[in-house]
Amino acid sequence: MSERIEALTEQLGEIGADAIYxxxxxNxxxxxxxxxxxxxxxxxPSGAVMLSDGRYKEQLDEECxxxxxxxxxxxxxxxxxxxGVLSGSGAAKIAIESNCMTVASFNAIKSKLDGIEWVDTSDIVLRQRMIKDTEEIEVLRSSIRINERALQSVLAKLGxxxxxxxxxxxxxxxxRRLGATGFSFNPIIGAGPGGAKPHYSPDHTVIGDHPTLLVDWGTNLGGYASDLTRCFHFGNPPAKFESxxxxxxxxxxxxxxxxRPGASARDVDQAARLVLKKAGLDEYFVHGLGHxxxxxxHESPRLSGxxxxxxQPGMVITVEPGVYFEGEFGIRIEDDxxxxxxxxxxxxxxxxxxxDCHLIL
Structure with missing residues (x-):
């Protein structure tokens, strides 16, 4: 973890700050x-100090x-x-995460510190997080494996x-039985018309009452999230489903x-849209390609128009084009x-x- 803090300190000069809070x-x-x-x-520049309370002293000793x-x-x-801690650091120019700190909390701290110049920054750590290191990539691989194994298990017993x-x-x-914390987000389990809503919440709809099923699910493992989507059909799907x-x-x-490295996220998004445009389906693709x-x-970078x-190498992104037919069904295919x-x-x-998307119930 010290390497990540060191990488952040190296950016202090670029933003004109002596410290960042x-x-x-x-983050x-x-x-x-x-x-x-x-x-x-x-x-x-000399390191970092955590600000916490007595509830976490033992946890800090164990984890950090x-x-x-x-x-x-x-x-x-x-x-x-x-x-008190900020003043004791001796920093004259302190950067803050302006997209995270409330105005009230900032003003309360600011009122107690004279002579401090505040530097507004919002994404310095987010930009650093975009590039995953080897350890992060391996955790993501494991998260994805659990995600896939879990759905395979459920599909085998689906009725x-x-x-x-x-x-x-x-x-x-x-x-959870496979060792993960749980979902990385509330899953989308959409039978028939439910799958036509890109951010649908599952309800008591019986899946066997509809010919299609969209499953968008993710696993949280060690704090890291996977995100996949697959679509299935039972029996004879609607005539336009296959095409x-x-x-x-x-x-x-x-x-x-x-x-590839150096590619524009906008161009990748466009590559997907051109295929759907040729198929006459571009109007049904109503969201960005991925994240x-x-x-x-949901982190940076964003794949959109x-x-x-x-x-850049080390980025892990979703690629998830989809088309949605209101009142009928939706199709989205997503990989990390x-x-x-x-x-x-x-x-x-x-x-x-x-x-692969034909299921027998």
Missing amino acids: IVDEI VRYLTGFSGDSSSLLVT PGLPYEIKSPSQRADEFVA PDWTEMEVAYELESTI AYQAVLDSQLAAIEAI GVGLQI VSEDIL VLVTDEGNEVLSGFPKGLA
């Missing part, structure tokens, strides 16, 4: 490995050995405690009388082929893809051919 709990975890909450981090920390006493106000919510419950239970499914699959494969995954299910991101030095590696291997 990290309040986003995900604190990324930099230190601390999995608790209610804690922040002050980073200076060697990392200095300051513990707030029960009688101290939070703003006074933070102001026509199962509801969408029962599928979700069984999927989460299996994920639309193949178009979405071709769209995804075209986008994956375009992923980064890591400690959060307005993204300014450039792909690593940008490599040579091009890309699809980290997920769950079958996705047209023949």
Whole structure:
């Protein structure tokens, strides 16, 4: 973890700051490995110090050995405690995460510190998190494997009388039995018309009452999130299902082929849209192509028509084109893809051919 803090300190000169105060709990975890909450981090050229309270002293010793920390006493106000630590650092220019800190908390700290110049920054750690190191990539691989194994297990026992919510419950239970924390987001289990809503919540709809099923699910393992989507049909699907499914699959494969270091995220998004446009389905693709995954299910970079991101080795991104027919069904195919030095590696291997999506209940 010290390498991540060191990489952050090297950027202080670029933003014109003597120190940076990290309040986003995900960023604190990324930099230190601390999995608790209610804690922040002050980073200076000479190192870092954690700001926490007595509830987490033992946890800090276990998870962050060697990392200095300051513990707030029960009688101290939070703003006074933070102001004291910041003042004691001797920093004259302190950067803050302006997208995470509330105006109220900032003003409370600021009022107790005279002569400090505040530097506004919002994405310095987020940019660092975009590039995954070897350890992060291996955790993501394991998260994806559990995700895939869990769905395979559930599909093997699926029955026509199962509801969408029962599928979700069984999927989460299996994920936990396989050693993960649970879902990385609330899953989308959409039978028939439910699958036509890109951010649908499963309910008591019986899956056997509809010919199609969309499953968008993810696993949280060691704090890291995987994110996959597959679609299935039972018996005879709607007449346009097969042609639309193949178009979405071709769209995804075209986008994956375009992923390489130096590629524009906008161009990758466009590669997918061109395939769907040729199939006459572009109007049914109503969201961006994908996003980064890591400690959060949605991270930078973004794959969309307005993204300014450039792909770099170490980025892990989703590629998830989809088409949605209101009141009928939806089709989305999603994989997690690593940008490599040579091009890309699809980290997920769950079958996705047209023949693979036929289920017998």
